[in-house]
Amino acid sequence: MKFDTGNCYATPGALDAIERAGVSFAELLGRHVRGDWGDLGNEDRAANIQALRHGSRIFSAYHLKSGARVWVITEAVSDDGQRASTTLMLPADY
Numbered sequence: 001m002k003f004d005t006g007n008c009y010a011t012p013g014a015l016d017a018i019e020r021a022g023v024s025f026a027e028l029l030g031r032h033v034r035g036d037w038g039d040l041g042n043e044d045r046a047a048n049i050q051a052l053r054h055g056s057r058i059f060s061a062y063h064l065k066s067g068a069r070v071w072v073i074t075e076a077v078s079d080d081g082q083r084a085s086t087t088l089m090l091p092a093d094y
Contacts (some may be wrong), residue, residue: 001034002034002035002052003033003058003074003082003083003084004034004035005029005073005074005083005085005086006075006077006082006083006084006085006086006088007084007085008025008029008085008087008088009084009085009086009087009088009091010025010087010088010089011084011087011088011090011093012021013016013089013090013092013093014070014088014090015088016094017064017066017068018064018068018070018088020066020068021064021065021066021068022065022079023044023064023065025088028060028062028070028072028088029072029086029088030043031060031062032058032060032072032086033084035048035049035052036060037059037060037061038060038061038062038063039056039061039062039069040060040061041058044059044061047059048060051076055076055078055080055082055083056072056074056076057075057076058073058074058083059071059072059073059074060072060073068090069090069091069092070088070089070090071088071089071090071094072086072087072088073086073087074086075087077080
């Protein structure tokens with residue numbers, strides 16, 4: 001685990017999408033905390049690396065086999081690396 005997630009949540013839409021795709025909440029959360037940020041461009045990946053150093057927000061995006069896209073966002077509380085929560089959501093839920 002590269003960082004603490006804080007409390008973990010998921011929107012109903014994200015839970016439905018991951019169930020339909022045959023993956024689990026734990027699988028996507030595990031990828032996120034290991035630094036497998038899914039389908040991100042270089043700029044977002046670099047921002048996540050900086051976030052690990054400075055304690056800011058961490059973002060992942062995963063395209064599921066069903067075609068759905070799920071975001072995983074870990075929010076920061078402060079610059080000391082403390083994280084408030086992690087939420088799995090669909091882009092439309094943001």
